[in-house]
Amino acid sequence: MKRKFIVIFLIVLIAAVAYFMVYTKPWITKISVLYPEDASDIFNELKARFEDGNWFTGVNLKAYTDSENVDEVLGLERVDVVVLNRVDVAEGLRRDGYVDWFIEFANRSRSVYCIAVVKGSTHQSQALEFIRFVLENSKIYADLCTVVTPVRGFGDVPEELQQFVAKYKVIADWANRSVVIPENIKRIVSLVPVITVSIIMEGAGDLLVGVDRISPTSEFLQIVYPRIKNIPVAGFLTEFDEEYILSLNPDVVLVKDSIVVDRFEKIGIPVIVIDMGDLNYEQLYSALRLIGGVVNRKDATEELVSYCESVVESLLNVTSKIPKSERPKVYIAMGDGLTTHVTRVSKDTIWVAGGICVAENLTAPAGAPRVQVSMETILEWNPDVIIAWDPKVKQRILSDPRWSVINAVKNGRVYVLPRGIREWIIPEPEAVLGAKWLAAELYPDVFTFSRDDVREFYSRFLNYTVSEEQIDKILSGTYVTTV
Structure with a gap:
């Protein structure tokens, strides 16, 4: 009787162990995949096919509904693989350090599906194995969505996946758009x-x-x-x-x-x-x-920006201490003299140089950098310095008796704006040369501006050595651009 009981016990124990082994599969490493609910059909099929052919790695699927809150889930739960349905969200996770890279592999309707291994995953190799399976077996989901061919890799894609990807990057533009372009344009x-x-x-x-x-x-x-x-x-x-x-x-x-x-x-x-x-x-x-x-x-970009920043900073170290009431009033004259340039960079250039733009409170119509003013307004402003847009503007002002009572004219402080590629007061890097030049005109005892400054700029950023004659033309504003 005792032997019979032992036999039955052993049979039950073996059956229990077999049941446990079959249904729990303790030798299998389970990776956690967080994915958007709108991709359930795709990932349920991928999970089934992946596990059918894999004895050692399984997949736990976790669906989410709001992609904006994925970072919160990643902060609270263990996740090995994350799938996003928006490139900008994927790029946000990369920027915030949740992932080092991601791959765009499919899309449909308004969803763009990107997949990545979560940084710090304890099952990195198995997670990469699953992503490789996704990329190698696009036929599984080809009828459910549009497959991206070749898939697009963003960031530091692991070497074992690079054979599948073409490298891309995400640029956030000034219209708050996330734009996908090739990494090497x-x-x-x-x-x-x-x-x-x-x-x-x-x-x-x-x-x-x-x-x-x-x-x-x-x-x-x-x-x-x-x-x-x-x-x-x-x-x-x-x-x-x-x-x-x-x-x-x-x-x-x-x-x-x-x-x-x-x-x-x-x-x-x-x-x-x-x-x-x-x-x-x-x-x-x-x-x-x-x-x-x-x-x-x-x-090259950082060299250019650093140069611009250093020039402006060196000027502001001095001019920022000048009270507004003590700054010379500056007017930018265009056309017949009664048109003025009122962009932010022109006003900023005057301020950085230590002046104050007499038209600081004027704004141009949308899309236009200039406004018309009256002679009465000019007389009321009575600028101490006039920047003439070109030599012809200066000539018109000096030959018009109405301007003779203006301080800038009386004191011989009408200057022609230098012009290289473009005028030195529009929003491109030459504008910092304009600030340095103007500071030396406003405060000749404090600031200097030399021909070497001109030579250095064009040599460093255009790899061109300007001649003495060319510097003369630049500083006299006689180079022409047709607008």
């Missing part, structure tokens, strides 16, 4: 003059396959960067032919206004908005860094 179209100039100064002019209609007309740019004469003109701001730009086969188009975005998205061209029309210096630095991120010229 090879072909760019710029429809904005200051963006075109900035790209060239950042050492990426060779990437330009189409430019705005203004830049090639710059007499000085044709000298320092002769290739500009041979780059196709693609348009200007909002004036362009989409089909012609499409024929240029650009990787990306850089524009000023978000109103043109739909026109490019309809034909499948990535477009980045950088509103460089009206910037102060801090915004200029940000714009230059954004452009540098697009063209992948980090070192």
Whole structure:
């Protein structure tokens, strides 16, 4: 009887162990996959197929409904693999350190599916094994969504997955859009003059396959960067032919206004908005860094931005201590003298140089950098210094008796604005030269500006040695650009 009991006990024990082994599979490592609920059909199928062919790794699926709260889940629960249905959210997780990389592998409707191993996962190798399975077996979900071919890798994609991916990056533009572009851009179209100039100064002019209609007309740019004469003109701001730009086969188009975005998205061209029309210096630095991120010229960009920052900072170390009431009043004269430039960078240039713009409270109509003023207003302002947009403006002012009572005219302080590629007071890097030049004109006993400053700038950022004659033309504002 005792032997019979032992036999029955052993049979029951073996059955229990067998049941435990079959249904719990303790030898299997379970990875946790957090995925969007709208991809349940895709990941249920992937889980079944993956586990059918894998004795050692299993998958626990966890669905979420709100992608905005994924970071909270990652902070509270153990997750090995995360799937996002928006590229901007995936990039946000990468930026915030939850993942080091992600891969866009499929999309449908408004969802773009990206997958990554969560940083700090205790099952890194198994998580990578699952992602490799997802990438190698797109036929499993090809009928459920659109497969991205080749898949797009962002960030430091692990070596074992690099064979599957084409490298991309996410650029956050000034219209709060997350734009996906190749990591190494090879072909760019710029429809904005200051963006075109900035790209060239950042050492990426060779990437330009189409430019705005203004830049090639710059007499000085044709000298320092002769290739500009041979780059196709693609348009200007909002004036362009989409089909012609499409024929240029650009990787990306850089524009000023978000109103043109739909026109490019309809034909499948990535477009980045950088509103460089009206910037102060801090915004200029940000714009230059954004452009540098697009063209992948980090070192050249930082050198350019650091130069700009150091020049402005050295001026502000002195001029920021000058009370507003003691600053010379400065007027920028254009056209017949009764038109003035009122962009943020022109006002910022005057302020950094130690002056105060008499038109500081005026704003131009949308899309225009200038406003008309009356002679009565000029007489009321009575500027101490006048910056003439070109030599002809200075000549008109000095030959018009109405201006003779103005302090700037009486004291011989009407100066022509220097002009290289463009005028030294518009939102591109030459504006910092304008600030340094103007500071020396306003405070000749405090600041100096020399021909060496001109030589250094164009040598460093355009790799061009300017001649004495060219410096004369720059400082006299006689180089021409057709606007």
